């Protein structure tokens with residue numbers, strides 16, 4: 001059971017008197033089952049429960065793509081300077 005903040009939509013544990021994220025008073029807000037969250041709910045940072053697995057997966061993929069792009073960029077820079085045993089090579093060994 002969780003309490004959905006009416007202000008920022010963060011999730012707080014039952015019994016919390018105030019939202020963990022925005023400190024809105026949660027007194028009188030009826031708790032709901034975590035698995036009964038509206039499908040369009042997008043928990044905000046600060047919620048103790050992240051239920052939007054798809055969104056998190058997309059974020060992870062985006063992060064991986066950014067990391068790969070960063071490595072490719074580092075590799076290109078490494079080629080330009082043609083290090084044989086520079087600090088950049090240590091990253092890939």
Ligand SMILES: [Zn+2]
Pocket residue numbers: 005006007008009010019020021022023024
């Ligand atoms: Zn809140």
